[in-house]
Amino acid sequence: MAVFMAVFGVVLIGLCICTALLRWNEVRYRKKGLPPGTMGWPVFGETTEFLKQGPSFMKNQRARYGKFFKSHLLGCPTTVSMDPELNRYILMNEAKGLVPGYPQSMLDILGKCNIAAVHGSTHKYMRGALLALISPTMIRGQLLPKIDEFMRSHLNKWDTKIINIQEKTKEMALLSSLKQIAGIESGTISKEFMPEFFKLVLGTISLPIDLPGTNYRRGFQARKNIVGMLRQLIEERKASQETHNDMLGCLMRTNENRYKLSDEEIIDLIITILYSGYETVSTTSMMAVKYLHDHPRVLDELRKEHLAIRERKRPEDPIDWNDYKLMRFTRAVIFETSRLATIVNGVLRKTTKDMELNGFVIPKGWRIYVYTREINYDPLLYPDPLAFNPWRWLDKSLESQNYFLLFGGGTRQCPGKELGIAEISTFLHYFVTRYRWEEVGGDKLMKFPRVEAPNGLHIRVSAY
Template sequence: MNIFIALVLILFPLVTIILKRRKLPPQQRIPPGSLGLPLIGQSLGLLQAMRANTAEKWLEDRVKKYGPISKLSLFGKPTVFVYGQDANKLVFASSNSNTMTNHQTQSVRMILGDRCLLELNGEDHKRVRGALASFLKPESLKMYVGKIEEEVQTHIQMYWQGKQQVTVLPLMKNLTFNIICSLLFGIESRERRNEYVQQFQEMIQGMWSIPVNLPFTRFNRSLKASAKVQKLLKDLLQEKRQELLKGAPSNQDLISCLLSIHGEESQDSVSEDEIIHNVMLIMAAGHDTSSVLITFILRVLANNPTVYEAVLKEQDEIAKSKSSGEHLTWQDLAKMRYTWKVALETLRVYPPIFGGFRKTVKDIEFGGYIIPTGWQIFWVTSMTHADEHIFQEPEKFDPDRFDSQASIPPYCFVPFGAGPRICPGYEFAKIETLVALHHLVTKFKWKLCCPDNFFKRDPMPNPTKGMPVQLTPRTST
């Protein structure tokens, strides 16, 4: 009997291990690579490379070593890095939540909330995306071009006119945040906007960080700021509810629009958490991405006289067609074709969003390998943007490559995502970018104070010293 018990004690653990291993995909079919140290993995290496502006090389070295698909560990989770047109299609074309789901790192999820579009899937994603799109679609945004222009004009009067030197990136962040506050949140008070922006800027600092919630860490500070932002937004929602009860129009701002849908007894309604979490997402995406885009366009124009002259000619023609005090219109924006091509080429070369994540719901076969259930999939925007097999002479800045976007293969140019996952704020970003550029180009000339082309990612691109420029007012248009 003692021998039997001893055999059971010896064999039971072995049988358990064998059964567990049978549930795993064959080891030779898991992508090559290393998961590195527990929790940390390759997170610190990637973050250091991003801040040193060597992240693309860091990933290129992985591709050279392992091929276009490899395993690693990022932000505490086993991850598979995928690269190429087929990889982008895998990420963006899949709307089947039974295979792959929206998924962000634990730090992003804890800071922005689990009911934002980056986390929702299936019918929930479709429902909330539809609610946001009801305000952000072009037909709705046409009415707000003048309001956006007023914010741009006020900003230029306060921070640009009469100045010999300005630092562009922080000013662009100031501008885009004020546009968001006005158009999306309906906040007109400068003091109140300042209260929001202080907490918001602290909140986004830790979105790409190792999720260790210890005092004095960046992640800890971001979590505290996130809680304060959510409290501010809950108070704002209550105010907007009262305004709606008093007869305020539901289309006066995004929050009022979402609250109107929230109040409906229908399958399309959105919860309060969904409103707050997606407002926070829009704050992060709309504030940082547009400000980075405008900043880098100004740097491109300073470094490329031919491109600058073409943009200036286009914008001067539009300015001359307007009478004094007349606002830009939707039709004026449609005439800014070359300016928008410059913006698209800037997005190709300097994409604000470095990459993102998905999560497998079941084993996925891709590229001859198995991506196991529950693993992260990590995709990177700039890898296909700089692929010489997709874009000829990718190191050359050439807006004319966007003469016909139909000539660019699908799922190769993805600064706003693609397919059913394309960013619902695309048109909003386009409008504020074109309106801001119109006034900056027609009113000023500028020269870079730091002519180097260095930038770090933290996680957004940040040029040297925020890109200070010497300003000269234009005397005529």
């Protein structure tokens, strides 16, 4: 009996402490004019619920508090906006005090010069340097030939094998980018680079707790290792005096490049290019393979488009810009995949001053999570929203409507949009014209906080 009473007492004290901590955190963030909502635990906030429950957490909070509510996510007091009109306003008005507000973990690991961390004239300058590397002219003349050469090689000899398409598309996205950025082929440096990069990616969406064994610590250490590799590559190029026809070569030729960046800025820009393209390209490619498998009519239409392109060419002829512009249905498949899978759930902004939004006062320094996921399933914008229907995108007006936020919005719209679409299109071209495939089965998909198959997505591939 005494033991039971002791255990009961400990549990009761624990409950009292937990209740007191929750209450203290609510009182701490109770300020006149703030939106309704809950703040969760000190330091951790509601991050665990957000990462584990994802869309369910958001829907529950919206049901209780409406489309505009407060929370505490990824180490920051945050206001969540699920209102399409307000989201558009927030994304279009950076000049009015709504600057990028990405989590501290992301800013630390991607570097202080990355595009998500800077704003104003610095952002304009860094974005200009990036756009000069990935403009339509650069894609047409320099990048598409490299992408084509890489995809031919990467997709070689897959027939009669069971492959993990998630693993293959991750390798594809990273190795293709390394080839474009620094002419790096699959070899020693890429094998050293890849595991470090995967740790860096995991660290960017984590609580910024610098303790051994945390994703943040591993991600930050991976950044140091990657910076060391890139710095060594830059020093070797400076010493060799060779001319290199790749992104790094362009950034280092300051005599012919009006964007004269320091080595630190170049390194952070390269990490930004790798990071921003990696997840969207790899995940969209994987999910396109999944949706095409599940929708044979869509696959038939897509294959017809690519076989028609192939028929006009010799087997050894690469995909060129004119071929890419003919891939209208492929573009529609990519948009529909991105919409239905919701590769990007939303974007973060931060207030630079106290400001009024939606009738509430948001304090200076708070994050605003522009949660765009629900827009993707709005039946008023997308009839029968849960159906995989690429044909809806053949109406070009859908791509230009106000709530098209698959690639962000405003001055922060993804600058690599066209490059990413070109990579996925080229991948799909060689994949559907060379192979048939079927799922081995039993692989589970997760849709939040990132789209992934925890145990891989395995398919059996055969020649077409």
